[in-house]
Amino acid sequence: MANELRGGNGQEVERTGGELILQVEGLKKYYPVRGGVLGGKIGDVRAVDGVSFTMKRGETLGLVGESGCGKSTLGRTVMRLEDPTDGRVLFEGQDLATASRQEVFQVRREIQMIFQDPYSSLNPRMTVGEIVREPLVVHRLGTREEQLERVRHLFEVVGLEGRMIHRYPHEFSGGQRQRIGVARALALDPQLVIADEPVSALDVSVQSQVLNLLAGLQRELGLTYLFISHDLSVVEYISDSIAIMYLGRIVEKGPVRRVFDMPTHPYTRGLLKAIPQPDPRKRRDAVPLTGEAPSPVSPPPGCPFHPRCPFAVPECREAMPPLDLVQGSSEVPGEEHLAACIRKDEI
Amino acid sequence: MTGGGRGPAPAGDAAAENTLTRPPEPDVALLEIDNLQVGFDTEDGLLRAVDGVSCQVDGGRTLGVVGESGCGKSVTASSILRLVPSPPGRMLGGEIRFDGTDILSLPREELGRIRGREIAMIFQDPMTSLNPVFTVEKQMGEVLRLRFDLTGEPARARAAEMLSTVGIADARSRLSSYPHELSGGMKQRVMIAMALLSEPRLLIADEPTTALDVTIQAQILHLIREMQAETGAAVLFITHDMGVVAEMCDEVAVMYAGRVVEQAGVIEIYERPRHPYTKGLLMSVPRKGQTKDRALPTIEGVVPSLLEPPKGCRFADRCWHRKRLGEADRARCVDEDPALRSLEGGRVACHFPLKGDETPPVEPPPGAGLSDPVTSDGPPPGTGVE
Ligand SMILES: Nc1ncnc2c1ncn2[C@@H]1O[C@H](COP(=O)(O)OP(=O)(O)OP(=O)(O)O)[C@@H](O)[C@H]1O
Ligand code: SF4
Ligand SMILES: [Mg+2]
Numbered sequence: 189m190a191n192e193l194r195g196g197n198g199q200e201v202e203r204t205g206g207e208l209i210l211q212v213e214g215l216k217k218y219y220p221v222r223g224g225v226l227g228g229k230i231g232d233v234r235a236v237d238g239v240s241f242t243m244k245r246g247e248t249l250g251l252v253g254e255s256g257c258g259k260s261t262l263g264r265t266v267m268r269l270e271d272p273t274d275g276r277v278l279f280e281g282q283d284l285a286t287a288s289r290q291e292v293f294q295v296r297r298e299i300q301m302i303f304q305d306p307y308s309s310l311n312p313r314m315t316v317g318e319i320v321r322e323p324l325v326v327h328r329l330g331t332r333e334e335q336l337e338r339v340r341h342l343f344e345v346v347g348l349e350g351r352m353i354h355r356y357p358h359e360f361s362g363g364q365r366q367r368i369g370v371a372r373a374l375a376l377d378p379q380l381v382i383a384d385e386p387v388s389a390l391d392v393s394v395q396s397q398v399l400n401l402l403a404g405l406q407r408e409l410g411l412t413y414l415f416i417s418h419d420l421s422v423v424e425y426i427s428d429s430i431a432i433m434y435l436g437r438i439v440e441k442g443p444v445r446r447v448f449d450m451p452t453h454p455y456t457r458g459l460l461k462a463i464p465q466p467d468p469r470k471r472r473d474a475v476p477l478t479g480e481a482p483s484p485v486s487p488p489p490g491c492p493f494h495p496r497c498p499f500a501v502p503e504c505r506e507a508m509p510p511l512d513l514v515q516g517s518s519e520v521p522g523e524e525h526l527a528a529c530i531r532k533d534e535i
Numbered sequence: 536m537t538g539g540g541r542g543p544a545p546a547g548d549a550a551a552e553n554t555l556t557r558p559p560e561p562d563v564a565l566l567e568i569d570n571l572q573v574g575f576d577t578e579d580g581l582l583r584a585v586d587g588v589s590c591q592v593d594g595g596r597t598l599g600v601v602g603e604s605g606c607g608k609s610v611t612a613s614s615i616l617r618l619v620p621s622p623p624g625r626m627l628g629g630e631i632r633f634d635g636t637d638i639l640s641l642p643r644e645e646l647g648r649i650r651g652r653e654i655a656m657i658f659q660d661p662m663t664s665l666n667p668v669f670t671v672e673k674q675m676g677e678v679l680r681l682r683f684d685l686t687g688e689p690a691r692a693r694a695a696e697m698l699s700t701v702g703i704a705d706a707r708s709r710l711s712s713y714p715h716e717l718s719g720g721m722k723q724r725v726m727i728a729m730a731l732l733s734e735p736r737l738l739i740a741d742e743p744t745t746a747l748d749v750t751i752q753a754q755i756l757h758l759i760r761e762m763q764a765e766t767g768a769a770v771l772f773i774t775h776d777m778g779v780v781a782e783m784c785d786e787v788a789v790m791y792a793g794r795v796v797e798q799a800g801v802i803e804i805y806e807r808p809r810h811p812y813t814k815g816l817l818m819s820v821p822r823k824g825q826t827k828d829r830a831l832p833t834i835e836g837v838v839p840s841l842l843e844p845p846k847g848c849r850f851a852d853r854c855w856h857r858k859r860l861g862e863a864d865r866a867r868c869v870d871e872d873p874a875l876r877s878l879e880g881g882r883v884a885c886h887f888p889l890k891g892d893e894t895p896p897v898e899p900p901p902g903a904g905l906s907d908p909v910t911s912d913g914p915p916p917g918t919g920v921e
Pocket of ligand 1: 577582584585602603605606607608609610611620623
């Protein structure tokens, strides 16, 4: 027996801003490092190492950081594509970290993912219509006719013609493929969409089309986005809040305008200064940050950023600084400006 | 950069002759690409990847080459060192002159002498230049031997010095590493160190920082600028990042579908783009402080096929400027191929260059354009099925 496709007539929670949709607490994801003669475990890659944050319904949280800092693992662990090593992921109050397979399956209707590479994330042997319909089939929603109707509708929503559903992925451009990925993610009418570098593989002229699409869909459907990207200009444009990760940890989080105008953590300061501005009259001459991030297998003790930090003092090596309110920050849940640096209010 | 310009002491006369500090000949650019045409034989016919590209770079200057994926940037760059694989690649015409010498008709041996001595190239993927089976020292030593006849301890010292210049800690011990023992950022630095070691007169950099994080990118860009300031090398810098172009380049060539559609000084390109494609490209990047309440301008449509390029302007079917022209002018865009012609300091290939105040259209504000009965009327979003 097929489930019903969701009608949406008031049976859903109001999708307006305000309450928290996601609360992540102390989340950890370690991968074992094997080696030695016996191939035993010799250590851990601490991909996500104690991450806590909240998201408000209807907002976009931009998650930024350098390659290997754990952004994608965090996104995948929130979705329970990976089992967390420790911590809690509360989605509308339900803890996904300990949820059963059946419960996780149900929650998948509410949390969907858009991937970076529009070339490899679509199955080349399925028509794009089948690709978009697949989640409906897996979740047994509606009759075949209803599903096809929904697929055509989704195509229009993302700006593709409904008659294209019989074509194959290779017949589409990068931007069109990314739209197909968006349509698929929307098939189950999710509340939270985790977008992992959704525009990074696209040319800038196409990138702006996809950004407009995502912003428009959010406005129309009240979606909440966790937007993972290494591109700070894109994140600044699309996000309401921003979280900056370094070596498996969030080192700063806050409303996007505030963080861009008043970056507090020394890593955020360096990162923002390192973005080349599309204005030839504003060239930098100094290098904002030297060195590179150390390996997450043996992160430095204390603040993980201290070896590169221009403000480091001996105390920085002693303990991991907590993510705390920055002076002058709002205290409304979800709107706080937080930074993990013992010198945050003096530098 | 420490020691970049002075050259290693034991270098012989040949090396001294080759040093970079030699001023460029007046009126002749160090590198001149003239109507370059490169094709690839494919199952579907001849693909004209580069179809009449012309540009030039002077010593001490940086030319940025931008444009969307597949427009021919890398093929143009590889042609300079004749690195285009053949078959399927074929030179179909044009000239490339380096310091007055026609590279395309140079005998192999002479080309080999220029490669790695006078012209160095760095790529997005460092493994294009690094050999996985040799240590860093062996590979850097080879550059020094070829270029300056430098071997033994002096070569080792010079290599270690260059490694620390590019920001590799503990350079001496890194010399004995194999490429796979290095992180991505480190491999990139090693490749750049090798390119800088040879003190080229022309450095070709094909997306050298695209795979790197912004903080590392900033370091690498800084290095390239320092090397250039010290040696006076010309740099051909290929990127799709308009921020990097603004930061690095003196001149910019904008490519579209196998052609250069505009070339001008960097300030002119950013402040007064003349080609509708250039302006669209610049405006589709989110600016500092811009938020999602205002949609970004876009360039609708896709690039034309290089198998059968349109006979008129290649940008015509996507051109927002053309849509605002009268009927006769619109027809001209489709019928007549616009030549790259000089215009107030720059060059542009457009029949109707922008005057300045025209801006590409912005679609209706996000959310308003989803022409769909289900989402825009009555029933809440996502209903899909009634
Ligand atoms: N070895 C090859 N065989 C066939 N076609 C090729 C080959 N190399 C390049 N091409 C084609 O030539 C055209 C230009 O490619 P090129 O690599 O120069 O683009 P590009 O501007 O560097 O793009 P990108 O920004 O993606 O690096 C493309 O259509 C490409 O598919
Ligand atoms: S020639 Fe015509 S179509 Fe081509 S860029 Fe100029 S205005 Fe647009
Ligand atoms: Mg290329």
